[in-house]
Amino acid sequence: xxxxxxxxxxxxxxVSRVYPKNERIRGEDETIWDAAMEGAQVLKSTPDGCAVLxxxxxxxx
Amino acid sequence: MPNKPYQFPKFEPLDQSTMRFWxxxxxxxxxxxxxxxxxxxxxxxMEVLLDIFDRIEKRRVYFHIFYDGCTLGEINxxxxxxxxxxxxxxxxxxxxxxxxxxxxxxxxxxxxxLAYHAKKKGKKINYTDQIASDLLYAFRYRDLSKEAIMAxxxxxxx
Numbered sequence: 613x614x615x616x617x618x619x620x621x622x623x624x625x626x627v628s629r630v631y632p633k634n635e636r637i638r639g640e641d642e643t644i645w646d647a648a649m650e651g652a653q654v655l656k657s658t659p660d661g662c663a664v665l666x667x668x669x670x671x672x673x
Numbered sequence: 674m675p676n677k678p679y680q681f682p683k684f685e686p687l688d689q690s691t692m693r694f695w696x697x698x699x700x701x702x703x704x705x706x707x708x709x710x711x712x713x714x715x716x717x718x719m720e721v722l723l724d725i726f727d728r729i730e731k732r733r734v735y736f737h738i739f740y741d742g743c744t745l746g747e748i749n750x751x752x753x754x755x756x757x758x759x760x761x762x763x764x765x766x767x768x769x770x771x772x773x774x775x776x777x778x779x780x781x782x783x784x785x786x787l788a789y790h791a792k793k794k795g796k797k798i799n800y801t802d803q804i805a806s807d808l809l810y811a812f813r814y815r816d817l818s819k820e821a822i823m824a825x826x827x828x829x830x831x
Binding site: 629631632634635636640643645648650664665667668671672 | 780
């Protein structure tokens with residue numbers, strides 16, 4: 613059998629080249645560890661966050 | 674337009690000063706982990722850690738080339754780092770299994786980045802003891818692919 617495609621099918625292929633959501637807040641030259649350290653401050657600033665830290669410390673131990 | 678392998682440049686080794694900078698940042702986070710968990714005397718296999726840094730930078734380039742100039746977002750980068758930590762186990766501790774300490778560090782790190790990202794976006798993280806336990810198990814026994822961790826992490830913010 614012949615396998616070919618129409619202009620419309622090719623255009624569909626172009627449109628389908630959509631990638632997963634991938635948002636960056638900090639600059640690409642900033643380390644991910646800095647984001648994590650800032651996350652620590654976020655967690656420590658609320659009772660819910662402190663509970664998360666307590667839970668993380670205990671999990672698996 | 675380059676679409677053939679030979680039309681792309683080769684990935685060069687990362688320079689020492691960049692590696693030292695990232696190691697220092699990693700050390701800061703590990704000290705915070707030690708304080709939060711009471712797990713002390715962690716050790717790092719430098720060869721493995723530098724390999725992980727290298728792999729993440731290659732993935733950053735991959736995103737740029739194959740995702741139409743896309744940058745590597747924090748959630749994806751953190752997920753990727755988690756993947757390599759649990760796969761290559763760069764960290765070790767006294768009297769704790771290697772796969773457990775690395776899974777704990779990876780989980781700790783991921784939740785911290787998610788907390789950061791959620792705060793910046795005015796959102797929350799979906800965290801429960803059960804979710805933490807399930808993720809730790811999946812990390813410990815390396816059940817998740819890179820893409821699975823990325824998709825999962827994105828779903829933990831609402």
